[in-house]
Amino acid sequence: MNKERVIMLSDCQSFYASVEKASNPQYSNKPLIVAGDPARRSGIVLAACPLAKSFGITTAETLKEALAKCPEVIVVRPHMQQYIDVSSQITDILRKFSDQVEPYSIDEQFIDVSGSLSLFGSPREIAIAIQDLIRKSTGVRARIGIGYSKVTAKMACDLWAKKNVDGIFTLTHEELPNxxxxxxxxxxxxxxxxxxxxxxxxxxxxxxxxxxxxxxxxxxxxxxxxxxxxxxxxxxxxxxxNGIDDSPVSPSTYEVAPKSVGHQMTLPRDYYKLQDIKTIILELSELVCRRCRKLNVHGAVVSVGCQGASFDDPTGFSRQTTMSDPTNATLLVYEAALSLFNLHWDGQPVRRIHLSLSNLSDESQYQLTLFESRPRYRELERATDALKNKYGETIIGRAASFTDAGQLKDRSGKIGGHYK
The missing domain is CATH 1.10.150 (DNA polymerase; domain 1)
Known part of the structure; x- marks a missing residue:
């Protein structure tokens, strides 16, 4: 590819399902899917191995639909922490070939090997070496698209490498028209x-x-x-x-300071009572503020919203309000969010609630008031944060979280809404 950059996109085939098969050799020749817990109405297929896909099973369909297509399919609950660990392991493998590695998703990563050709051989030789090392280290098969930009590497992978027997494809500038x-x-x-x-x-x-x-x-x-x-x-x-993409492969892409901090919670059932909903808003306020405290920021704009369970007859709202002063104190954010919710909720059942804090700034910069109690709140919440960081989410919590409405205990065993 002459003097053009050599960019690769590594994409892991049926990533969640592949990790599960690598961890459970007894499933190697059986159709397998990774899905949520049907008892909690979260029975959605997150990943399906190639053998399961041959029965017509697709991601994002319900577990019921998948079982109808292939009753003997192995159903595995997701283990998100394991997937994150394997993804990090693959990142480390790619860094053996170049320090220019940029995660694109949990199972996709860009790598710029332009400066590594004299060390490791041709682009194809490097791709084969990467595939072999990932397979031997994790048991996961990687497909690799090779291009002269990030966008051509992505399309080379999606449109051709995923369909090739060897899982490698190169898209050059000269071959673009054909x-x-x-x-x-x-x-x-x-x-x-x-x-x-x-x-x-x-x-x-x-x-x-x-x-x-x-x-x-x-x-x-x-x-x-x-x-x-x-x-x-x-x-x-x-x-x-036209294959034009000048953006570099940047290892620090996801280290940019966030413009907002938010959390969303999908509930196991419809919530009808305001008292139960208040518990969820309090838990969300705690999650958002704890993340803000970890980032050493506070925010002035609180956003809250909800949705019902029906996609055909959608209900809910999303609104925001600006507080008098920026904060990351849980109770202050909770009070603002609850006031906003009370103002706009029409009494319809709630299945999903989201809350966020935006217009962020450095928490060390704030306006003093005559009766300032902020330092005391900060010390108290920093202390509870430290306890949770050391002993886990459930070591200390608000009483409301241990009622039937609370989701603290269930959520503590999950990452991104899925079980660890």
């Missing part, structure tokens, strides 16, 4: 079903149609279509279609 451009517009990275339909209504049916269209014309067409300025979106799609 390989990428003839594909349907729906295959372009970042183009979903809805955007694909919009492009087709504009007469853009292939990736090549988009790539070869003058950028000025594409911007005009999108403005006409959406009745608003879409110049940035138009240029983004046009650049992707």
């Amino acid at each position: 390989l990428l451009w003839p594909l349907p517009i729906s295959e372009l990275f970042m183009v979903g079903r809805r955007m694909s339909a919009h492009f087709q209504s504009m007469g853009i049916t292939t990736i090549g149609h988009l790539a070869q269209m003058p950028l000025s014309e594409l911007k005009w067409r999108m403005r006409e279509k959406f009745h608003k300025k879409c110049d940035i979106d138009a240029e983004l799609y046009w650049r992707i279609a």
